[in-house]
Amino acid sequence: MGRGYVLTSSNSVALGKKKKTIRSGLVIGPNVIKFITLAIVAILAVVYLSQSTAGAGRSVKIRDIQSEKSDLMLERERLETEQTRLKALKEIDGGVEKQVMEPVSSVNHIEGNTNLAKNN
DSSP states (O other), X not given: OOOSOOOBSSSOOOTTSOOOBXXXXXXXXXXXXXXXXXXXXXXHHHHHHHXXXXXXXXXXXXXXXXXXXXXXXXXXXXXXXXXXXXXXXXXXHHHXXXXXXXXXXXXXXXXXXXXXXXXX
C-alpha cells in the first residue's frame, strides 16, 4: 500500500524513483523546551497574582462595609437614646402644671432644734 501523493523538495513526481520528501515533523530542541516552560510558569504566575489581588480587594470591601455597618449601629443606638430622652422631657413638661407653681418671694428657715435630721 503506497501513498498516492508525496510532497517532495524536487518537482519530480515520477513513480519508482527515490525522492527526498519535505520533513513534515516539528523538531523541538532544548532551548525551545526551556522557553515554553518559562512561558507556562509566567502565565501561571500572572493568573495566581491576579486571583490573589482580586481576593484581597474583596476582603477590603467587606471590611469597609462591616466598619460602616458598625458605625451605623452606634449612630442608631445614640439616636434611640436621644429619642428616649426627648420623650421623657416632653412627658415632664406635659406633667407639670405651670399655674400651680409660684416664684419664691421669701425663704422661711426652720429655727431651733428639730427632729428633722438626726445625727447618728
